[in-house]
Amino acid sequence: MTDAQPNPNAKFKRRIFSGIQPSGNLTLGNYLGALRRFVEKQDEGIETIYCLVDLHAITVWQDPDALRHQTREAAAGFIAAGIDPERSILFNQSQVGGHAELAWLMNCVARMGWMNRMTQWKDKAGKNAEKASLGLFAYPSLMAADILLYHATEVPVGEDQKQHVELTRDIAAKFNHDYKVDFFPQPDSVIEGAATRVMSLRDGTKKMSKSDPSDASRINLTDSPDAIAKKIRKAVTDPEPLPETLEGLEGRAEARNLVNIYAALAGKTPAEVLGEYGGEGFGKFKPALADLAVSVMEPINAEMNRLMQDPAEIDRILGRGAEQADAIARPILEKTYEIMGMVRSR
Numbered sequence: 001m002t003d004a005q006p007n008p009n010a011k012f013k014r015r016i017f018s019g020i021q022p023s024g025n026l027t028l029g030n031y032l033g034a035l036r037r038f039v040e041k042q043d044e045g046i047e048t049i050y051c052l053v054d055l056h057a058i059t060v061w062q063d064p065d066a067l068r069h070q071t072r073e074a075a076a077g078f079i080a081a082g083i084d085p086e087r088s089i090l091f092n093q094s095q096v097g098g099h100a101e102l103a104w105l106m107n108c109v110a111r112m113g114w115m116n117r118m119t120q121w122k123d124k125a126g127k128n129a130e131k132a133s134l135g136l137f138a139y140p141s142l143m144a145a146d147i148l149l150y151h152a153t154e155v156p157v158g159e160d161q162k163q164h165v166e167l168t169r170d171i172a173a174k175f176n177h178d179y180k181v182d183f184f185p186q187p188d189s190v191i192e193g194a195a196t197r198v199m200s201l202r203d204g205t206k207k208m209s210k211s212d213p214s215d216a217s218r219i220n221l222t223d224s225p226d227a228i229a230k231k232i233r234k235a236v237t238d239p240e241p242l243p244e245t246l247e248g249l250e251g252r253a254e255a256r257n258l259v260n261i262y263a264a265l266a267g268k269t270p271a272e273v274l275g276e277y278g279g280e281g282f283g284k285f286k287p288a289l290a291d292l293a294v295s296v297m298e299p300i301n302a303e304m305n306r307l308m309q310d311p312a313e314i315d316r317i318l319g320r321g322a323e324q325a326d327a328i329a330r331p332i333l334e335k336t337y338e339i340m341g342m343v344r345s346r
């Protein structure tokens with residue numbers, strides 16, 4: 001932003017919001033692209049609100065018992081990774097009614113054409129768009145509501161969610177313009193680190209996703225050390241040794257992915273990793289990466305398992321978080337209704 005442009009968020013308190021769908025096991029992609037960043041943000045002196053977005057998860061079919069389990073397990077994953085429910089608000093989306101309510105209001109602001117351009121919609125609906133749920137199409141509008149409901153100014157996400165945060169800005173701007181108010185901020189996506197887009201271990205052109213039908217394509221936070229090592233050993237790569245410089249990764253998506261993952265796990269830059277491993281083959285690099293991944297993920301996995309022994313405590317944490325979230329959301333939602341002309345008399 002240049003000095004000439006006023007900061008559109010100047011009048012808003014800095015606030016961080018982000019979410020992860022409990023649509024399966026948390027992956028290494030979710031951890032490096034999102035969750036680990038969420039933890040770092042707790043130390044920046046800004047209010048942090050983190051959400052298990054169960055309403056997003058049901059945009060594709062979820063078995064009810066599995067969804068309940070995944071939600072608790074994802075909450076355990078958040079806490080095990082370092083989200084402190086005393087310092088961050090942690091809850092599941094469906095416990096705060098404002099998300100669904102504001103999503104409806106935002107559905108009436110967002111335009112069909114905007115939704116049609118969303119890459120995630122095109123990727124997920126694929127050739128079967130006619131059979132996709134209406135919720136999957138409207139997903140970005142619910143996500144805009146998630147963020148705007150708290151007047152959040154910063155949204156830490158992986159690369160794949162950048163477009164949805166941009167859409168949130170468009171929706172906020174259209175609302176402010178149509179109703180001649182300066183009510184919603186323009187949230188910024190925060191995309192940081194060496195692994196903002198972790199790729200599938202089976203296909204270097206596809207993002208690692210918890211909903212990928214192939215379990216071998218991803219590393220789950222719940223995987224055992226053996227499973228992690230095996231998946232990395234079997235990761236698709238080319239036969240060439242690692243290059244000495246970043247330019248040498250050009251056209252080598254799988255090699256680049258493993259180098260980025262190593263860098264993110266080790267807290268190094270990809271160039272530093274190549275400085276160390278350039279010239280080495282995958283026979284040496286993969287075991288080193290597996291050891292590193294296990295050393296980072298095993299303690300999280302163990303703590304998750306411990307927390308899952310007491311699901312009632314997890315539910316209590318989510319319930320308390322939902323109350324805190326609701327206390328921030330309700331007045332913002334009420335004001336939105338008022339701006340839009342709804343009679344509010346109870």
Ligand code: ATP
Pocket residue numbers: 019020021022023024027029030032033034156157158159160161195196197198199207208209210211212
């Ligand atoms: P699904 O396949 O159900 O969409 P997902 O793995 O894409 O699951 P989401 O819940 O959609 O996970 O995304 C949660 C957060 O994790 C978002 O901030 C997203 O940008 C980030 N994220 C997801 N996949 C990756 C990835 N492969 N690399 C980096 N960040 C990722």
Ligand code: MG
Pocket residue numbers: 209
């Ligand atoms: Mg996703």
